[in-house]
Amino acid sequence: MGERTQESGVRSQKSEEKTNALPSKATRDAYGETLLELGKKRNDIVVLDADLSGSTKTVKFAKAFPERFFNLGVSEQDMVGTAAGLAITGKVPFASTFAIFETGRAWDQIRLVVCYSNTNVKLVATHGGITVGEDGASHQALEDIALMRALPNMTVIVPADAIETASVINVIANFTGPVYVRLGRAKVPQIMPVDYKFEIGRAHVFSQGKDVNIIAAGIMVDTALKASAMLKNEGIDAGVINMSTIKPLDEKAVLNAAKNSRLIITAEEHSIIGGLGGAVCEFLSENYPIPVKRIGIKDTFGCSGSPDELLKLYELTPEAIAETAREGLRK
Amino acid sequence: MTQKTAGKIRDIKTLEGIAKEIRKYILRMLTEAGSGHTGGSLSAADVAVAIYFSKMNFNPDNPKLKERDRFILSKGHAAPLLYSVLAKAGYFDIETLLTLRKIDSSLQGHPCCETVPGVEISTGSLGQGLSVANGIALGLRLDKNPARVFCITGDGEIQEGQIWEAAMTAAHYKLDNICAVVDNNGLQIDGPVEEVMRIAPVHDKWTAFGWNVIEIDGHNMKEILAALDKAEAVKGKPTVIIAHTVKGKGVSFFEGKVEYHGLAPSREELEKALKEIG
Ligand SMILES: Cc1ncc(C[n+]2csc(CCOP(=O)(O)OP(=O)(O)O)c2C)c(N)n1
Numbered sequence: 342m343g344e345r346t347q348e349s350g351v352r353s354q355k356s357e358e359k360t361n362a363l364p365s366k367a368t369r370d371a372y373g374e375t376l377l378e379l380g381k382k383r384n385d386i387v388v389l390d391a392d393l394s395g396s397t398k399t400v401k402f403a404k405a406f407p408e409r410f411f412n413l414g415v416s417e418q419d420m421v422g423t424a425a426g427l428a429i430t431g432k433v434p435f436a437s438t439f440a441i442f443e444t445g446r447a448w449d450q451i452r453l454v455v456c457y458s459n460t461n462v463k464l465v466a467t468h469g470g471i472t473v474g475e476d477g478a479s480h481q482a483l484e485d486i487a488l489m490r491a492l493p494n495m496t497v498i499v500p501a502d503a504i505e506t507a508s509v510i511n512v513i514a515n516f517t518g519p520v521y522v523r524l525g526r527a528k529v530p531q532i533m534p535v536d537y538k539f540e541i542g543r544a545h546v547f548s549q550g551k552d553v554n555i556i557a558a559g560i561m562v563d564t565a566l567k568a569s570a571m572l573k574n575e576g577i578d579a580g581v582i583n584m585s586t587i588k589p590l591d592e593k594a595v596l597n598a599a600k601n602s603r604l605i606i607t608a609e610e611h612s613i614i615g616g617l618g619g620a621v622c623e624f625l626s627e628n629y630p631i632p633v634k635r636i637g638i639k640d641t642f643g644c645s646g647s648p649d650e651l652l653k654l655y656e657l658t659p660e661a662i663a664e665t666a667r668e669g670l671r672k
Numbered sequence: 673m674t675q676k677t678a679g680k681i682r683d684i685k686t687l688e689g690i691a692k693e694i695r696k697y698i699l700r701m702l703t704e705a706g707s708g709h710t711g712g713s714l715s716a717a718d719v720a721v722a723i724y725f726s727k728m729n730f731n732p733d734n735p736k737l738k739e740r741d742r743f744i745l746s747k748g749h750a751a752p753l754l755y756s757v758l759a760k761a762g763y764f765d766i767e768t769l770l771t772l773r774k775i776d777s778s779l780q781g782h783p784c785c786e787t788v789p790g791v792e793i794s795t796g797s798l799g800q801g802l803s804v805a806n807g808i809a810l811g812l813r814l815d816k817n818p819a820r821v822f823c824i825t826g827d828g829e830i831q832e833g834q835i836w837e838a839a840m841t842a843a844h845y846k847l848d849n850i851c852a853v854v855d856n857n858g859l860q861i862d863g864p865v866e867e868v869m870r871i872a873p874v875h876d877k878w879t880a881f882g883w884n885v886i887e888i889d890g891h892n893m894k895e896i897l898a899a900l901d902k903a904e905a906v907k908g909k910p911t912v913i914i915a916h917t918v919k920g921k922g923v924s925f926f927e928g929k930v931e932y933h934g935l936a937p938s939r940e941e942l943e944k945a946l947k948e949i950g
């Protein structure tokens with residue numbers, strides 16, 4: 342817990358950046374590479390895609406293992422059903438497409454033949470969130486976590502960076518049961534310790550804050566770290582927790598964070614309804630009610646623009662988190 | 673009491689006898705449950721009996737046997753049919769059938785693979801079974817496993833777009849280890865398929881999608897067996913059997929009656945029906 346920050350003393354943004362020598366990298370790229378490596382080691386791994394293999398990066402696996410790769414064409418519902426069938430024969434299917442099509446178009450299929458049937462299907466979606474960018478609202482999944490989190494038997498994971506993604510993919514390949522992993526399109530800073538090992542349901546605590554704790558997932562973990570550094574310069578102690586498993590939620594970590602501070606902020610690249618913010622609020626309101634502020638997309642659709650422009654427009658920035666913290670602590 | 677049916681049966685009279693028995697189980701369990709789907713369970717009974725008892729390899733003592741042939745009831749509302757066949761095949765006691773739809777029963781209103789041995793996948797939301805069948809067929813082929821996959825859909829069910837996605841997939845991947853059956857009883861919930869949403873020409877559609885198509889009288893055991901044999905012999909493409917059936921088949925006062933899609937027989941109807949089947 343908090344290896345990096347404890348060593349570097351956590352006091353400034355600079356110390357955060359010093360440990361971060363690796364270049365930015367998209368989580369989908371880490372997925373493609375890890376899948377390829379898995380494919381070399383295990384021939385029970387099969388991969389399905391719905392005409393987006395170049396974008397989801399499953400193309401790497403497809404090229405190396407054409408006999409274990411199944412392109413279903415533009416038919417997400419059929420892809421999910423086919424994945425369930427492959428799982429019944431003992432294969433470990435990874436089915437990928439864009440997050441909105443995977444979870445939205447095929448939700449009833451995921452519900453019936455993956456979750457209710459408890460088949461060993463790994464749904465790894467790319468292009469989650471607003472940073473999909475220029476393609477606009479039709480392609481920006483802002484509700485996928487809510488959709489997947491509501492399903493019994495489902496595990497929901499949102500890795501923060503490429504390092505965590507690689508670990509997540511290896512872990513879920515050895516885990517039996519339905520899993521949804523949400524990845525992104527854009528390059529993002531690599532912020533996790535290089536020797537980090539992901540565990541399902543275990544949050545990574547960068548630091549515990551005495552004033553406020555920011556519970557974040559996905560690209561917002563980096564944003565939260567930056568906000569924390571800003572706040573520390575002002576004398577506000579803001580902890581950062583990477584809650585990469587949204588379901589099952591690391592309740593212990595949430596409870597600790599709440600007990601040690603006066604305010605919880607959740608931060609995610611998703612609607613404030615039903616995602617990480619929803620999960621944290623549901624847990625805290627029943628178990629340890631303290632003030633919570635949710636950073637996320639405020640019940641609206643996205644629009645076209647560059648990822649950076651969109652993050653500003655929808656207030657998913659370090660400044661927005663810092664301001665929310667100041668405001669929340671003033672009250 | 674667990675009833676075992678050993679080996680594959682090719683004798684028409686014996687199979688017809690089993691179909692009668694299955695129809696009686698279906699009616700009894702539906703009446704006991706007080707709700708459920710009568711028409712579509714009865715219409716597909718002969719085909720299901722032929723598939724299970726003349727064709728399929730399976731071992732009720734080892735439901736997960738690697739070499740087993742697989743059966744997917746895509747039209748999950750015909751659960752009473754599937755349960756009756758599984759009980760007859762020895763997967764569980766015949767008496768269990770009478771717990772259908774009851775609070776503590778493994779026999780859910782629609783098939784649940786987590787609670788019933790022999791059920792490969794949960795169904796009930798229409799249009800999904802053929803995709804799962806394709807996935808199984810692909811997995812079997814990767815393993816060089818010669819087992820085959822059977823999948824029964826309704827005729828109203830094939831209005832679902834996913835069926836045609838799956839139809840493309842099976843043909844694209846040349847899944848000749850799949851045999852689909854369309855229980856073409858001409859009726860769905862709101863009326864005749866022809867009036868609700870025309871699916872004709874069914875034969876041509878499947879042909880256009882790259883399937884080997886066989887049309888039969890779905891209540892003629894001889895024709896069913898012949899079709900299943902032919903399906904197995906055709907290589908390089910999947911086969912669909914369009915089984916022309918009568919909804920509610922076997923009970924004169926249920927036959928062709930759209931309202932008995934989702935109505936269970938009353939006690940009086942049950943007595944009359946059992947007598948009629950003999
Ligand atoms: C996706 C979905 N939509 C609606 C239903 C409700 N439903 C149950 S049976 C049925 C009609 C099915 O007609 P058909 O496939 O012809 O069945 P059969 O005549 O064999 O009973 C409908 C609409 C459902 N189970 N699933």
Ligand SMILES: [Mg+2]
Nearest residue numbers: 827828857859
């Ligand atoms: Mg019908």
